[in-house]
Amino acid sequence: KNLNANVDFYSATVYYSLGIPTDLFTPIFAIARCSGWCAHVLEQLEDNRLYRPLSEYIGEPPGKKVIPIDQRP
Incomplete structure (x- = not known):
């Protein structure tokens, strides 16, 4: 696998x-992230809206192609 550290x-x-x-x-690791998680919660409580409501994925659908059951071998 080509994983980045x-x-x-x-x-x-x-x-x-x-x-x-x-x-x-x-x-x-979790304790180190708690301040960030708490900040996100406070931001969400302050202004309860989507962060990027206009984001839209325009690429190919991820994953494998689904073969309908009646066409499977």
Whole structure:
């Protein structure tokens, strides 16, 4: 797979180097994001509207083509 590393990849390397147990990585990632999540909630409560109401996907439909059941082998 051609996956790009995000910030969690690098922070996990730092956590590992600091001797933090790997089962604590996910809670630490979540705690680090709590301020952002809270900010989003406060923004939504302040002005309850869609962020991008005019956004419209104009590309090809994602995923596999669906073959109708009666045409399947």
